[in-house]
Amino acid sequence: MTFASINLEHKQQVLDELRHIKQQFAAKNWFPGTSGNLSMRVGDFDPEEFHFAITASGKDKSLSTPEDFLFVDKSGKAVETTNLKPSAETLIHCEIYRLTGCGAVFHVHTIFNNVISEWFSDQGAVPAQGIELIKAFNIWEENAPVSIPVLPNFAHIPSIAELVPDVLDPSIPGILLRGHGIYAWGKNAFEAKKHLEAFEFIFEYLYHSMLLKNSVPQVNADGRD
Ligand SMILES: CSCCC(=O)C(=O)COP(=O)(O)O
Numbered sequence: 001m002t003f004a005s006i007n008l009e010h011k012q013q014v015l016d017e018l019r020h021i022k023q024q025f026a027a028k029n030w031f032p033g034t035s036g037n038l039s040m041r042v043g044d045f046d047p048e049e050f051h052f053a054i055t056a057s058g059k060d061k062s063l064s065t066p067e068d069f070l071f072v073d074k075s076g077k078a079v080e081t082t083n084l085k086p087s088a089e090t091l092i093h094c095e096i097y098r099l100t101g102c103g104a105v106f107h108v109h110t111i112f113n114n115v116i117s118e119w120f121s122d123q124g125a126v127p128a129q130g131i132e133l134i135k136a137f138n139i140w141e142e143n144a145p146v147s148i149p150v151l152p153n154f155a156h157i158p159s160i161a162e163l164v165p166d167v168l169d170p171s172i173p174g175i176l177l178r179g180h181g182i183y184a185w186g187k188n189a190f191e192a193k194k195h196l197e198a199f200e201f202i203f204e205y206l207y208h209s210m211l212l213k214n215s216v217p218q219v220n221a222d223g224r225d
C-alpha cells in the first residue's frame with residue numbers, strides 16, 4: 001500500500017487522535033524538557049511497506065501547533081515535503097512496528113521508569129508479579145510473573161534499534177531504555193495508552209514497595225524481627 005493511496009480522512013483522524021493523546025500525556029507531565037515521542041500507523045501493515053505519523057523532533061510536546069507531526073515510511077524517512085524532522089528516535093518506532101505489526105507506539109520519560117530501569121538494568125529485565133494491572137497486558141493467569149526488558153541507552157539510536165529484536169517479547173508490550181524511558185505499544189492508540197499507563201503504575205508500585213522494604217523493619221509471623 002503506497003502512502004498516496006491511503007485515505008486522506010483516515011490520515012486526518014490519526015493526527016487528531018495523536019494530538020488528543022499528546023495533550024492527555026502532557027497533562028500528566030510525561031514530556032518534561034521536550035522528551036518523549038508518539039506515533040500511530042496509517043494504512044494497512046505489511047512488513048515490506050508501512051507508514052506512520054510521528055511527533056516532530058525537539059518540540060515542546062505540551063503545546064499544540066500545526067507543526068507537531070509528520071508522516072514517515074518504514075525506514076523513518078518523511079513521505080511528504082516538510083521542514084519538520086521526525087523524532088530522533090524514529091528508528092526504534094520503525095523496529096517495533098516491523099516486529100509487531102502494531103498500530104501505535106508511545107514513548108515517555110518519567111522519574112519512575114528512569115529509576116526502575118537503572119535499578120534493574122544489570123539483570124536486563126524488571127521482574128513484576130502479583131500486581132493486578134498486569135491484566136492490562138491481557139495476562140490473566142493467577143499471580144503471573146512478568147519480565148519487562150531493559151536495553152542499554154546509547155547516544156547512537158541505530159545501536160539501540162538493532163537490539164530491539166533480541167529482547168522484544170510478544171507477550172509484553174513494552175521495552176525500557178536504561179535511565180531514559182519506556183516504549184509501549186498496542187494494536188491501536190487506546191491499547192498502547194492502556195499498556196503505557198499499566199507499565200507506569202507497575203514502576204511506581206515497585207519503586208514504593210522497594211523503598212518500604214528497606215525502611216520498615218521486617219517482622220516474622222511470630223512477631224520477632
Ligand atoms: C530532551 S530528551 C532527549 C531526546 C529524547 O530522548 C526524546 O525522547 C525526545 O526526542 P525527540 O527527537 O523525539 O524530540
Ligand SMILES: [Zn+2]
Nearest residue numbers: 035036089181
Ligand atoms: Zn526518549
